[in-house]
Amino acid sequence: MKIQAVRGTRDFYPEDMAFRRWLVERWREASRRAGFVEVDGPELEPLELYTEKSGPEIAEQLYWLQDKGGRKLALRPEFTPTLARMIASRQAALPEPIRWFNISRCFRYERAQKGRLREFFQWNVDLVGVPDEVADAECLSVAVEAMKGVGLGPEDVVVRLNDRRLLGALVQHLGIAEPRVPQVFALLDKRDKVPALALAAMLAEAGLDTRQREGLERVLSWRHLSDIDARERATPEVAAAVESLNRLFELLKDYGVAEWCRFDIGIVRGLAYYTGPVWEVHDRQGEFRAIFGGGRYDRLLGDVGGKPMPACGFGCGDVILGLLLEARGLRPEPERAADYYVVQADAVAWAEVLQVVRHLRGRGHPTQFDLKGGALKRQMKKAADAAARFVVILSDGFAADRRVTIRDMQSGEQRDLPLENLG
Amino acid sequence: MKIQAVRGTRDFYPEDMAFRRWLVERWREASRRAGFVEVDGPELEPLELYTEKSGPEIAEQLYWLQDKGGRKLALRPEFTPTLARMIASRQAALPEPIRWFNISRCFRYERAQKGRLREFFQWNVDLVGVPDEVADAECLSVAVEAMKGVGLGPEDVVVRLNDRRLLGALVQHLGIAEPRVPQVFALLDKRDKVPALALAAMLAEAGLDTRQREGLERVLSWRHLSDIDARERATPEVAAAVESLNRLFELLKDYGVAEWCRFDIGIVRGLAYYTGPVWEVHDRQGEFRAIFGGGRYDRLLGDVGGKPMPACGFGCGDVILGLLLEARGLRPEPERAADYYVVQADAVAWAEVLQVVRHLRGRGHPTQFDLKGGALKRQMKKAADAAARFVVILSDGFAADRRVTIRDMQSGEQRDLPLENLG
Numbered sequence: 027m028k029i030q031a032v033r034g035t036r037d038f039y040p041e042d043m044a045f046r047r048w049l050v051e052r053w054r055e056a057s058r059r060a061g062f063v064e065v066d067g068p069e070l071e072p073l074e075l076y077t078e079k080s081g082p083e084i085a086e087q088l089y090w091l092q093d094k095g096g097r098k099l100a101l102r103p104e105f106t107p108t109l110a111r112m113i114a115s116r117q118a119a120l121p122e123p124i125r126w127f128n129i130s131r132c133f134r135y136e137r138a139q140k141g142r143l144r145e146f147f148q149w150n151v152d153l154v155g156v157p158d159e160v161a162d163a164e165c166l167s168v169a170v171e172a173m174k175g176v177g178l179g180p181e182d183v184v185v186r187l188n189d190r191r192l193l194g195a196l197v198q199h200l201g202i203a204e205p206r207v208p209q210v211f212a213l214l215d216k217r218d219k220v221p222a223l224a225l226a227a228m229l230a231e232a233g234l235d236t237r238q239r240e241g242l243e244r245v246l247s248w249r250h251l252s253d254i255d256a257r258e259r260a261t262p263e264v265a266a267a268v269e270s271l272n273r274l275f276e277l278l279k280d281y282g283v284a285e286w287c288r289f290d291i292g293i294v295r296g297l298a299y300y301t302g303p304v305w306e307v308h309d310r311q312g313e314f315r316a317i318f319g320g321g322r323y324d325r326l327l328g329d330v331g332g333k334p335m336p337a338c339g340f341g342c343g344d345v346i347l348g349l350l351l352e353a354r355g356l357r358p359e360p361e362r363a364a365d366y367y368v369v370q371a372d373a374v375a376w377a378e379v380l381q382v383v384r385h386l387r388g389r390g391h392p393t394q395f396d397l398k399g400g401a402l403k404r405q406m407k408k409a410a411d412a413a414a415r416f417v418v419i420l421s422d423g424f425a426a427d428r429r430v431t432i433r434d435m436q437s438g439e440q441r442d443l444p445l446e447n448l449g
Numbered sequence: 450m451k452i453q454a455v456r457g458t459r460d461f462y463p464e465d466m467a468f469r470r471w472l473v474e475r476w477r478e479a480s481r482r483a484g485f486v487e488v489d490g491p492e493l494e495p496l497e498l499y500t501e502k503s504g505p506e507i508a509e510q511l512y513w514l515q516d517k518g519g520r521k522l523a524l525r526p527e528f529t530p531t532l533a534r535m536i537a538s539r540q541a542a543l544p545e546p547i548r549w550f551n552i553s554r555c556f557r558y559e560r561a562q563k564g565r566l567r568e569f570f571q572w573n574v575d576l577v578g579v580p581d582e583v584a585d586a587e588c589l590s591v592a593v594e595a596m597k598g599v600g601l602g603p604e605d606v607v608v609r610l611n612d613r614r615l616l617g618a619l620v621q622h623l624g625i626a627e628p629r630v631p632q633v634f635a636l637l638d639k640r641d642k643v644p645a646l647a648l649a650a651m652l653a654e655a656g657l658d659t660r661q662r663e664g665l666e667r668v669l670s671w672r673h674l675s676d677i678d679a680r681e682r683a684t685p686e687v688a689a690a691v692e693s694l695n696r697l698f699e700l701l702k703d704y705g706v707a708e709w710c711r712f713d714i715g716i717v718r719g720l721a722y723y724t725g726p727v728w729e730v731h732d733r734q735g736e737f738r739a740i741f742g743g744g745r746y747d748r749l750l751g752d753v754g755g756k757p758m759p760a761c762g763f764g765c766g767d768v769i770l771g772l773l774l775e776a777r778g779l780r781p782e783p784e785r786a787a788d789y790y791v792v793q794a795d796a797v798a799w800a801e802v803l804q805v806v807r808h809l810r811g812r813g814h815p816t817q818f819d820l821k822g823g824a825l826k827r828q829m830k831k832a833a834d835a836a837a838r839f840v841v842i843l844s845d846g847f848a849a850d851r852r853v854t855i856r857d858m859q860s861g862e863q864r865d866l867p868l869e870n871l872g
Binding site: 047059069156 | 460461546556835
């Protein structure tokens with residue numbers, strides 16, 4: 027009986043795995059250059075780590091199980107709650123600020139579709155302990171550096187940046203009561219994904235009257251911070267949020283990434299824990315869902331039982347980014363499996379073949395040889411399968427003269443040399 | 450409320466993560482040098498991938514859940530069944546031999562104890578398509594190279610090597626019927642872990658009479674292949690198994706790893722799918738459980754619905770190996786978070802600090818700076834926290850002369866230089 031893989035998961039055959047490794051190394055490189063250090067936690071966490079903050083409904087979108095002691099354990103859907111738990115449990119001992127990054131396998135029990143899988147990889151960068159906008163700018167610049175690292179430019183992607191305090195104040199000024207704000211945010215987060223009419227109906231259902239819905243439409247039509255009308259700008263909450271955003275854009279200029287970023291009042295992010303600047307990275311053509319999502323979450327540490335600490339960060343999944351790189355022709359060629367492939371022209375003894383193999387591996391060269399021996403033609407085909415750069419040919423004479431023939435598979439050139447000069 | 454991590458899982462704070470990364474890179478290096486390529490599969494697999502071969506009891510030792518469609522999904526306890534599934538589903542397209550390695554997170558729902566966790570990492574190397582002993586030797590040599598790579602020598606560890614066909618024939622010659630052999634093997638696999646008396650009782654319970662138990666004891670007392678008595682060696686099954694083992698030891702000599710290996714008739718491996726040579730790596734002092742386990746499994750591909758293919762390989766977990774390296778003082782120093790740390794002696798503008806930071810990061814140097822500014826003394830303390838090798842000091846004059854001061858934190862030396870010569 028052939029057993030199939032679980033829907034929404036992936037098998038990583040060598041080529042797919044090479045791409046995943048390459049992408050993960052670009053993430054790691056961008057994080058390290060900015061002085062972030064890698065951490066990780068379990069993939070299996072108590073379910074309440076997620077339901078505590080997001081409500082019991084979230085369990086519907088997670089894979090979870092009950093253990094023999096009746097405890098509910100979930101497969102992590104994201105890393106941030108784990109990060110908050112880890113910080114809260116060693117808070118006194120960790121030097122501040124905390125600059126951590128993580129590359130996680132995560133799971134979401136959602137409808138599997140293009141760009142949305144049930145098992146995926148996510149890169150997280152978090153900076154904890156700094157309330158100032160410079161921390162938001164620092165994280166954002168790491169995201170931009172990673173995009174440069176995989177070959178994307180500001181003509182391919184755009185960072186759309188907003189502040190929850192700004193939109194929150196504007197929404198409340200429309201007479202929408204504070205307890206209803208999270209629900210309105212959650213609906214606005216779907217704006218790119220559902221038709222305008224459907225969204226209007228959902229907002230009406232959420233209790234917004236016509237005047238409030240029209241007001242919201244007007245707010246969402248503002249393209250620049252300067253579009254915000256004077257009456258709103260005169261209120262202290264809006265004035266403070268605008269000033270903070272202006273400062274953030276100023277810093278992004280200093281980081282040399284301003285051309286990648288623009289203000290977008292419609293960005294809210296779905297997750298409940300954001301408290302300040304929020305941002306997403308989208309492809310300019312609007313072909314795909316968001317590639318990165320991030321923002322400030324100053325209350326999360328307190329919520330998981332720690333001392334409250336200002337914090338910001340972002341996450342970036344491998345699926346959408348992979349599709350975008352594929353579409354732009356930016357997927358790199360996979361590494362070859364072997365630099366050298368050792369073949370026997372005559373029936374050379376294993377002991378001698380292995381001498382040559384050991385010599386090459388000992389010098390750090392990925393080396394394969396034909397484990398079955400047989401006809402030279404067959405062995406040369408295997409060398410080609412392995413995409414080896416060089417083939418080393420051993421003949422009967424090797425035992426006596428310790429010389430081998432090396433063929434450069436790119437140029438076709440071939441020459442004789444003593445074993446000790448090989449590699 | 451403080452939420453605790455799940456028992457038997459680990460939080461990887463920066464130091465633990467640095468060790469895990471280092472170990473994983475040593476595994477990767479040993480695999481690649483021998484021309485193996487990396488693959489991976491899902492962590493969530495159909496439960497039947499494990500119960501099909503090992504029986505429904507295995508579910509007791511796994512974490513599994515039922516999805517909304519009633520399908521039973523398990524967190525993988527090991528990679529080999531996934532590997533077999535992946536090969537079976539693309540068998541015609543994959544060039545032979547298949548030389549794959551994998552580094553997996555795996556889960557087992559067992560009693561958590563020293564050296565045995567519920568969530569762990571495992572390195573797997575598999576060579577599929579070659580029936581000859583040279584394939585077993587090739588895999589074993591990769592294991593030895595990895596041990597060298599982490600600093601272990603043949604004085605620290607030993608590869609204990611046997612062949613299931615040999616022990617299988619000897620057990621059957623004692624009159625133990627074939628269907629009972631797997632159960633006897635499973636009991637023998639516990640030999641190092643339970644007292645001799647308890648083992649004898651378990652064997653009696655399994656239906657072995659006194660003569661059979663004594664016979665088994667005599668067989669297990671043989672230390673060398675030459676100890677096997679003449680009557681046994683004269684039977685074709687034993688003769689064939691001994692010949693195969695002799696050839697394998699000959700090849701291990703050619704690979705230069707013979708001094709790491711010895712024959713051990715007591716090695717059987719717990720897993721049901723082994724069919725030929727089986728081996729384990731143990732620390733010489735016998736302080737820990739097995740570090741590596743491997744062997745030949747020529748029937749597994751056929752069992753998961755593929756075309757039968759000869760195969761061999763091994764697995765190595767991170768937990769025991771980590772404990773051994775710790776005990777031998779072989780855990781490396783963690784990498785520093787930052788090579789450079791930029792501080793402000795005066796109230797320098799962010800724009801200028803960021804110029805220096807961008808200059809260093811652009812040249813590939815992990816660079817941090819103090820996101821809060823403030824007193825120079827406080828900033829120097831933060832630089833020390835980050836274990837930065839160099840501190841770069843900016844003063845008021847920087848805007849005009851573009852010169853910085855660099856201090857080597859190891860030697861204490863300090864000098865002035867223009868920004869463009871930095872890094």
